[in-house]
Amino acid sequence: MSVKYIPVQWNKNKWWYDGIMLFAVVCYLWVFIEITPHILNHESPINAQVHNARAFGSCAFLMLSVILTIGPLARLDNRFLPLLYNRRHFGVMTAFVALAHAGYILDWYFAFSKAGKYEALLFANTSYTQLLGFPFEAFGIFALLCLLILATTSHDFWMKFLTPPIWKALHYLIYAAYISVVAHVSFGILQDQQNQAFPILFVVVACAVVGLHLLAAISERKKAGEHEKSTDGWIEVCATSEMNEGYAKIAKLPKGDRVAVFLQDGKLSAISNACAHQNGPLGEGKILNCLVTCPWHGFQYDVTNGRSPAPFTETVPTYNLAVENDRVLVDPEANQPGTFVEPLVLSKPKGGS
Amino acid sequence: MTQKTEPFFVGYLKVPKGLRSFLLMASLMFVGGFLAASLVIGATQDDAGKAGFRFDYGRQTVTGVVELKPYPLLRVTKGNDRIAVGHTLMLTGGGKAGVMDRATPLHGKLATASGVILERGTLDMLQLRGGKAGLKAAEGEASIPTSEPLGKWRLAGEICDGKCLAGAMQPGRGLAHKACANLCLIGGIPPVFVSSKPVEGSEFLLVASADGGPMLQSLYDKVGQFIELEGELERRGDMLVLKIDETSIGLAK
Numbered sequence: 001m002s003v004k005y006i007p008v009q010w011n012k013n014k015w016w017y018d019g020i021m022l023f024a025v026v027c028y029l030w031v032f033i034e035i036t037p038h039i040l041n042h043e044s045p046i047n048a049q050v051h052n053a054r055a056f057g058s059c060a061f062l063m064l065s066v067i068l069t070i071g072p073l074a075r076l077d078n079r080f081l082p083l084l085y086n087r088r089h090f091g092v093m094t095a096f097v098a099l100a101h102a103g104y105i106l107d108w109y110f111a112f113s114k115a116g117k118y119e120a121l122l123f124a125n126t127s128y129t130q131l132l133g134f135p136f137e138a139f140g141i142f143a144l145l146c147l148l149i150l151a152t153t154s155h156d157f158w159m160k161f162l163t164p165p166i167w168k169a170l171h172y173l174i175y176a177a178y179i180s181v182v183a184h185v186s187f188g189i190l191q192d193q194q195n196q197a198f199p200i201l202f203v204v205v206a207c208a209v210v211g212l213h214l215l216a217a218i219s220e221r222k223k224a225g226e227h228e229k230s231t232d233g234w235i236e237v238c239a240t241s242e243m244n245e246g247y248a249k250i251a252k253l254p255k256g257d258r259v260a261v262f263l264q265d266g267k268l269s270a271i272s273n274a275c276a277h278q279n280g281p282l283g284e285g286k287i288l289n290c291l292v293t294c295p296w297h298g299f300q301y302d303v304t305n306g307r308s309p310a311p312f313t314e315t316v317p318t319y320n321l322a323v324e325n326d327r328v329l330v331d332p333e334a335n336q337p338g339t340f341v342e343p344l345v346l347s348k349p350k351g352g353s
Numbered sequence: 354m355t356q357k358t359e360p361f362f363v364g365y366l367k368v369p370k371g372l373r374s375f376l377l378m379a380s381l382m383f384v385g386g387f388l389a390a391s392l393v394i395g396a397t398q399d400d401a402g403k404a405g406f407r408f409d410y411g412r413q414t415v416t417g418v419v420e421l422k423p424y425p426l427l428r429v430t431k432g433n434d435r436i437a438v439g440h441t442l443m444l445t446g447g448g449k450a451g452v453m454d455r456a457t458p459l460h461g462k463l464a465t466a467s468g469v470i471l472e473r474g475t476l477d478m479l480q481l482r483g484g485k486a487g488l489k490a491a492e493g494e495a496s497i498p499t500s501e502p503l504g505k506w507r508l509a510g511e512i513c514d515g516k517c518l519a520g521a522m523q524p525g526r527g528l529a530h531k532a533c534a535n536l537c538l539i540g541g542i543p544p545v546f547v548s549s550k551p552v553e554g555s556e557f558l559l560v561a562s563a564d565g566g567p568m569l570q571s572l573y574d575k576v577g578q579f580i581e582l583e584g585e586l587e588r589r590g591d592m593l594v595l596k597i598d599e600t601s602i603g604l605a606k
Contacts, residue, residue: 011365020380024387031388036395043403047523051398058394062387078359079375085364108522109533112448113540124539125532127574132604133531192527197397201390286361298363 017086021093028059053104054189058198060098061185064147064178065205067091072216078284081295088154091174095151098144105137136187139180146177159278168279182206234322234329237261240346241326243268248292250283253332258283259319261328262292262303267343269303270319270330276337277314305340404473404520406480410435413479414467415442418495419488420589423561423568424543425456427466427479428498428590435470441590442466443478443543443559444488445516451541452481455488463491471519476545476557478519500594503586508548508595509605512560512568512576514538515545531577538576544568546595549579549605552586558595569599581605 032055037045045051070087073080110117110124125135150171152158159167185202193199237251243263250273251259258273260283271292273283280296287293291300291309301308301316308314315338320331323344335341360369368376416431427442436442444466446452456464466488468481481487514537517525524530526547538544544560552558560568563584583601587594 013364013368020384024384027384028387028391031391032395036392036398039392039396040398040400042400044401044405044520044523046398046401050522050524054398055391055395058390059387062390066383079372080379082362082364082368082372082376083379085362109530110536113536114450115536120536121532124536125573127531130574132578133528133574133576135532136529137532188529192399192524192529194399195397198394201393288361288363293361293363295362298365 013082014086014089018089018093021090025059025063025093025097028062029055032059047108049104049108053101053108056097056101056104060094060101061181061202062205063090063094063097064174064181065209067094068174068178068209069212072212075216076212076219078295081284084280084296091147092151092154095144095147098147102140102144105140131187132191134187136184139184139187143177143180143184146173146180150174150177156277164276164279178209233332235259235332237328237330239326240323240328243328243346246287248283248285249328250281251330253330255332257334259330259332259334260292261319261321261330262287263346264290264303264343267345268321268323268328269341269343270321271301271303271306272316272319272334272337274316275299276308276316282316304343305338307338399524401524401526402473404518404523404525405471406520407470407472410470412467412482413470414465415479416463416465416491417442418497419456419459419462419464420497421453421456421460422565423559423594424541425452426559426589426592427464430463430495439590441592443515443592445471445478445480445542446487447480447483449516449537449540449542451543452488453541455481459488459490461497463493463495465489465491471516471521473519474557475555476515476519478515478543480516480521498590501588503553503588503593505583506552506586506595507581507583507601508546508552508558509550509579509581510546510548510556511579512572513545513547514576515543515559518545518547518557526577528577534576535573538568538573544576546582546597553588553593555593558586558593561594561596563596563598565596568597572597572599572602575602579605 033052067087067090070080070083074084106117106121110120113120121137127133128135150173153170190199235251235253238249242249245263248260248262253259259270260273261268261270264287271282273281275282275294277297277299280294282292282294285293285295292303293300299314306316306318317334317337318339318341319334320341321344322329360371362369362372413436415429415433415436417427417429420426420428425444427444429436429438429440429442432438432440444452444456466479466481468479468487471478471480511526513526514534516537517534546558546560548556548558562569581603582597584595584597
């Protein structure tokens, strides 16, 4: 967390994260560009510009696929949560790799004519009314624009400036970009492939991305569905015996929001499940040093009032709680962010350590 | 949901011991996966065949009669060791530019052409040097040799730009290359129909419109597609010209 904006708040884990990601990307490009031409051994080699464009393009597709699988993987298995921590840096790296791909294409296929290359990109193929021969470059342009917008606005400054809901909505563009990339490849290079290795790999990876999202959605639906019983308008969260000291139970509210009910020092408190930073699932976090800690980026909140500790200023809504017949109930109407709510003492704290 | 027995990762704190081996394994799989994918994708790219600029032949200079329809051609009357008399050479400028402007004043006249050859199998093309060094009037009188009509044909294949197809780009055909091909054709590069089966001994046919002029712009939409079409075929020297009936074009089955 920070109270001022600096380009990157580096720490050891971020160095490792970026180092591993960069190493994988460099390995990919090195093998593709330097090693595979010798394996191919074509009598007339593929033009270096085309070869490089393919290297960077396929790398960007894989990077984007990895980025999109991290979210559902983390929802299905908590051990993947650390991969979310610095995902934005990998996203920025992807935008640069995609930009390099576009550069090679522009400087090769759209160069050498009397028209400017950007102009040529727009008028060379205008067969928009047919599937075969559709100007697949348009999908690539759209995807690249999305990636550049996402990379440009990835810094926390933009999240604060745009507000988290708008920033989050804007960053759903990643899905539009991915669909566009899939269309770009499907209407482009896949149309000419004789060797089926790449098409098969492409379909497997794209299906894995879609499949993991479906699995995660089904899993979350099951989890949330267990808590939808209501008593006099209040929502039943769980039995008091299910609460564990330092951890939360999450319940889905009628309006679609989620609430996280924590047990701290034998007392219950409830705050919004959505972190003010990037809507991270606070209920999947843990209380460290008396503060709820978000599992995504480590933002912290006082569970009794939803406020980040000074000098930080983030706040999340709090909720009123009650216990009836050993069942934990929550008022679905949220309090204003940062409102103190007296913790509810459990008669017999369960699972305390 | 996180359980109290599970290690909890916080980015700015040390990685919990219980997660280290898992993250190490995930990192190895990630790097290994990228390496494997790179090998698979990079090493299975299709072979575009033998083609390209033949700089190894050296500069080629030949004399012949210039013909403008459907695109600038040189009907060779005085060849060299590599280019025989009677050969018909397609002419092109540098980049994605044809040479109609330079060839027009020489229509039906003898001219000397000089440049570098592009070659794919039996298909070749001469990329002229700049200015008069590339194409200039030659002494002597000559007329355009007659063409031999070969009748109406129904063919399946692909319209490409002749220059990329001949090896200016590798690969230089297909739907992924369509925009580049269109840009070449817009610039005046001769289009070539690649027939799925050889016709009169050649699979490469210079494309013309039904009236013998340049290919109609409406056919740009068909470039790169596998299509069926009908057209009148004629032989000009050792080159086949296909005058396409634009109304007969459809996707090949």
